[in-house]
Amino acid sequence: MISSSLKEVVIVSEITATYFFKGKVADPKPFAEKLAVGLTVGSWTELTELDQQHLAAYKGRVVQAEQQPDGLYIKIAYPDKNVTPDFSSILTTIFGKLSLDGAVKLIDIDLGDYTRHFPGPAFGIEGIRRQLDVEARPLVMSIFKGIIGRNLEFFKEQLRAQALGGVDVIKDDEILYDVPELPFEERISAAAAVLKEVEDATGHKVLYAVNLSGPVFQLKDKAMRAKELGATAILFNVHAYGLDVLKGIRELNIGLPILAHPAFAGALAGSDSYGISYPLLISKLARLAGADLILFPAPYGSVPLDEQEAEKIVQAARSEAAVPRAFPVPSAGIHPGLVSRLIDDFGHDIVINAGGGVHGHPDGAAAGGRAFFEAIDLYEGKAAGTAYEKAVKQWGTS
Amino acid sequence: MISSSLKEVVIVSEITATYFFKGKVADPKPFAEKLAVGLTVGSWTELTELDQQHLAAYKGRVVQAEQQPDGLYIKIAYPDKNVTPDFSSILTTIFGKLSLDGAVKLIDIDLGDYTRHFPGPAFGIEGIRRQLDVEARPLVMSIFKGIIGRNLEFFKEQLRAQALGGVDVIKDDEILYDVPELPFEERISAAAAVLKEVEDATGHKVLYAVNLSGPVFQLKDKAMRAKELGATAILFNVHAYGLDVLKGIRELNIGLPILAHPAFAGALAGSDSYGISYPLLISKLARLAGADLILFPAPYGSVPLDEQEAEKIVQAARSEAAVPRAFPVPSAGIHPGLVSRLIDDFGHDIVINAGGGVHGHPDGAAAGGRAFFEAIDLYEGKAAGTAYEKAVKQWGTS
Numbered sequence: 001m002i003s004s005s006l007k008e009v010v011i012v013s014e015i016t017a018t019y020f021f022k023g024k025v026a027d028p029k030p031f032a033e034k035l036a037v038g039l040t041v042g043s044w045t046e047l048t049e050l051d052q053q054h055l056a057a058y059k060g061r062v063v064q065a066e067q068q069p070d071g072l073y074i075k076i077a078y079p080d081k082n083v084t085p086d087f088s089s090i091l092t093t094i095f096g097k098l099s100l101d102g103a104v105k106l107i108d109i110d111l112g113d114y115t116r117h118f119p120g121p122a123f124g125i126e127g128i129r130r131q132l133d134v135e136a137r138p139l140v141m142s143i144f145k146g147i148i149g150r151n152l153e154f155f156k157e158q159l160r161a162q163a164l165g166g167v168d169v170i171k172d173d174e175i176l177y178d179v180p181e182l183p184f185e186e187r188i189s190a191a192a193a194v195l196k197e198v199e200d201a202t203g204h205k206v207l208y209a210v211n212l213s214g215p216v217f218q219l220k221d222k223a224m225r226a227k228e229l230g231a232t233a234i235l236f237n238v239h240a241y242g243l244d245v246l247k248g249i250r251e252l253n254i255g256l257p258i259l260a261h262p263a264f265a266g267a268l269a270g271s272d273s274y275g276i277s278y279p280l281l282i283s284k285l286a287r288l289a290g291a292d293l294i295l296f297p298a299p300y301g302s303v304p305l306d307e308q309e310a311e312k313i314v315q316a317a318r319s320e321a322a323v324p325r326a327f328p329v330p331s332a333g334i335h336p337g338l339v340s341r342l343i344d345d346f347g348h349d350i351v352i353n354a355g356g357g358v359h360g361h362p363d364g365a366a367a368g369g370r371a372f373f374e375a376i377d378l379y380e381g382k383a384a385g386t387a388y389e390k391a392v393k394q395w396g397t398s
Numbered sequence: 399m400i401s402s403s404l405k406e407v408v409i410v411s412e413i414t415a416t417y418f419f420k421g422k423v424a425d426p427k428p429f430a431e432k433l434a435v436g437l438t439v440g441s442w443t444e445l446t447e448l449d450q451q452h453l454a455a456y457k458g459r460v461v462q463a464e465q466q467p468d469g470l471y472i473k474i475a476y477p478d479k480n481v482t483p484d485f486s487s488i489l490t491t492i493f494g495k496l497s498l499d500g501a502v503k504l505i506d507i508d509l510g511d512y513t514r515h516f517p518g519p520a521f522g523i524e525g526i527r528r529q530l531d532v533e534a535r536p537l538v539m540s541i542f543k544g545i546i547g548r549n550l551e552f553f554k555e556q557l558r559a560q561a562l563g564g565v566d567v568i569k570d571d572e573i574l575y576d577v578p579e580l581p582f583e584e585r586i587s588a589a590a591a592v593l594k595e596v597e598d599a600t601g602h603k604v605l606y607a608v609n610l611s612g613p614v615f616q617l618k619d620k621a622m623r624a625k626e627l628g629a630t631a632i633l634f635n636v637h638a639y640g641l642d643v644l645k646g647i648r649e650l651n652i653g654l655p656i657l658a659h660p661a662f663a664g665a666l667a668g669s670d671s672y673g674i675s676y677p678l679l680i681s682k683l684a685r686l687a688g689a690d691l692i693l694f695p696a697p698y699g700s701v702p703l704d705e706q707e708a709e710k711i712v713q714a715a716r717s718e719a720a721v722p723r724a725f726p727v728p729s730a731g732i733h734p735g736l737v738s739r740l741i742d743d744f745g746h747d748i749v750i751n752a753g754g755g756v757h758g759h760p761d762g763a764a765a766g767g768r769a770f771f772e773a774i775d776l777y778e779g780k781a782a783g784t785a786y787e788k789a790v791k792q793w794g795t796s
Contacts, residue, residue, distance in 0.1 A: 039573070040546055040573075041544060042543060042544040042545075042546070043544060054547065055547045057547065058546050058547030081578075082546055082547075082573070082577070083575060084575045084576055084577065084611065084612055086611070086612060086614070087638070088614075088635055088638035088639045089575045089612075091638045092572055092635045092638045092661045092662055093573050095665060096572060096638065096659075096661030096662050097572075097661060098664075099661070099662050099663065099664030099665040099668060100663065100668070100695050100703075100730075101664070106665070145440060146440040147440075148438055148439050148440070148453075148456050148480055149439060149452065149453045149455065149456030149480075174490055174495075175437070175438075175480070175487075175490055175491050175494060177481060178482055179480075179482065180479075213482065213484070213486065213487055214484060215483075215484055215642065215645070215649075216484070216486075216614070216640070216642040216643050216645070216646045217615075217618055217646040220615060237486055237490045237494065240485070240486040240489045240494065241486045241640050241642060242614070242638070242639050242642075244613065244614040244639060244640075244643075245614050245640060245642075245643070247613070247614070248614045248615040261494075262498060263490045263494030263495060263497070263498075264489055264490055264493055264494050264497050265497065265498065266496075266497030266498040266672065267493060267497040267504070267666050267673045268665050268666055268673070270497060270498070270500070270501070270669075271668075271669035271671065271672040271673070273669065274664065274665065274668035274669040274672065274673070275665045275668070275672070275673065276665055297498055305498075332498075
């Protein structure tokens with residue numbers, strides 16, 4: 001028996017959240033302490049010593065509270081026994097009430113040992129390279145263009161042209177759902193047939209990522225049906241659905257890589273004083289939830305994401321962690337002339353993703369795809385091809 | 399047969415989205431037109447006349463584009479055939495890519511005829527009044543306090559004290575999940591027993607809203623199990639899970655009112671230049687998804703939501719629409735001295751929600767609950783009671 005006068009040693013496994021508060025606080029430590037208590041056990045000084053002893057294992061703990069010129073940085077560690085292995089409970093505890101409290105942004109979460117409850121990518125960079133039998137080079141992905149309102153013939157034609165250009169992955173447009181003109185199942189079956197033809201003719205294997213969409217409680221069955229019908233990857237609008245929905249789909253273990261699309265993420269991450277940072281939301285958390293490919297707006301085009309932020313996204317996707325590494329996928333405004341810059345900035349373990357930069361090629365989508373591989377060849381010291389040269393004439397190199 | 403030279407009349411049923419862009423645009427109309435095309439069919443002027451004829455039924459349409467002193471207001475109507483009956487597809491189409499494009503906030507969505515696909519509250523104001531047999535007065539709800547780390551005895555004791563105070567609804571703390579100290583099923587069974595005792599002794603009926611939490615694909619079964627075990631309402635952290643998860647739970651039709659908690663909503667709605675407005679997100683959309691009670695931070699306390707915004711939240715919950723009216727639930731910092739102001743500001747069709755304002759009463763939680771009813775009596779011209787007087791001594795009237 002332990003004497004009650006001895007301080008009990010409480011061993012607590014923790015989840016750490018880092019916040020940025022716009023503005024200035026006179027005394028950061030007590031401010032942070034009040035948060036740590038308020039967001040967990042509610043009150044502290046009013047508790048009896050006995051209650052304090054018991055509740056110590058549930059109380060938030062201030063790790064850091066630092067006023068800097070741009071604002072206040074606070075790090076709080078939450079006992080992981082306060083939550084359950086889902087993003088919703090974690091986000092509600094660390095940012096539920098707090099998100100309503102003014103200009104505060106959640107900039108990092110460290111799950112610590114609790115990471116064991118999060119699956120991470122089923123394939124990751126290594127798994128997808130193995131699946132496609134591509135060792136070192138960047139992968140190339142293309143997207144359908146102008147597909148809304150079109151029919152299955154248009155879909156097959158565009159798919160074939162893209163596949164013939166040699167791309168590794170072809171993804172649905174994220175705004176194409178399970179609609180009568182192009183139903184989910186028909187798209188999968190048609191794509192499987194077209195891509196088999198291309199593979200038989202050229203030996204080249206392409207993944208088709210179908211947009212998994214519809215009522216949330218039908219997604220499990222639809223994902224399994226997609227696999228049965230020959231889909232080879234899944235595109236998922238995770239931020240419109242929620243991270244736990246992605247985790248649930250990943251945990252089905254159906255054997256399809258998942259592409260996490262950043263659509264709608266700006267609503268959560270766009271502001272620099274509210275919400276969740278882009279690297280945390282679209283990369284670190286999506287990877288933990290099970291994304292194999294992390295799409296993000298490249299910092300070269302019209303999308304206002306700066307290079308530092310992009311670098312952090314790439315890092316969060318590929319950092320050493322208890323879960324496999326995910327492929328970062330720079331997207332938006334990508335054309336062949338940008339390939340060398342992409343590789344310089346982000347290395348070879350990326351998937352280069354293009355829409356207009358494939359379809360807008362003067363010689364069509366197949367030539368557009370080829371131009372990307374010629375750009376990769378060029379980067380590796382081989383001669384430039386004509387498809388690349390025409391692409392550069394069209395779009396330049398910046 | 400229609401001659402191809404005749405302009406086809408395209409009858410399109412539309413979903414209208416209203417955006418606010420911080421900043422100034424030289425020429426609003428073409429800017430908006432580019433968005434409307436880009437977010438739907440992708441391109442327009444390059445299309446053949448035949449394609450234009452066909453795609454007219456899928457193209458976004460600019461309804462309004464107006465530069466005002468604070469920023470640019472744009473309204474775009476999207477053909478509802480571009481989406482499917484779920485929030486994820488709608489949000490991805492109208493705010494997927496656009497949310498990544500800089501300082502733009504989604505301030506309204508009008509589903510038009512498409513509302514038929516959205517269930518709205520199963521009970522709503524009228525249904526809940528009928529359920530509790532309370533006709534005209536505001537309802538009173540209370541919350542557990544300091545429940546994290548506590549056991550079932552503590553839970554039952556607090557529940558009993560709250561119920562004896564006469565409150566209509568008692569809700570779980572939103573940060574209490576399905577944890578070993580207080581498992582979901584045990585909470586429901588214990589609450590059902592305690593509340594039956596109270597009803598047998600006093601004739602007073604109380605709803606207990608259990609926090610539905612855990613892995614997303616287990617929520618359906620857990621909701622049904624909650625009903626079996628005697629839960630009388632469900633609390634749901636809809637913004638941490640996603641609107642479609644709420645819709646899916648509502649569509650189970652298990653016969654339990656749903657309380658939509660605003661936790662985490664600030665991550666989406668806090669900024670005035672990014673994300674989704676509070677009235678749209680936590681009230682209009684949550685109501686469409688199936689929330690019977692809409693919790694929101696009252697504009698009196700520490701939470702920085704102004705009175706105009708609160709008024710819009712209340713209006714969006716109770717406006718005439720194709721779905722039943724939901725109860726607005728002003729929360730955070732509520733004590734008995736604020737009751738008259740709450741009724742003046744928001745009328746009788748509200749649920750007054752208090753935590754500290756119940757538990758912190760000098761004579762305990764039961765007296766705290768009574769003080770709220772005395773405050774309502776006082777508002778209606780009856781004499782003030784002693785519980786109310788003590789509450790006012792404690793917290794004042796503002």
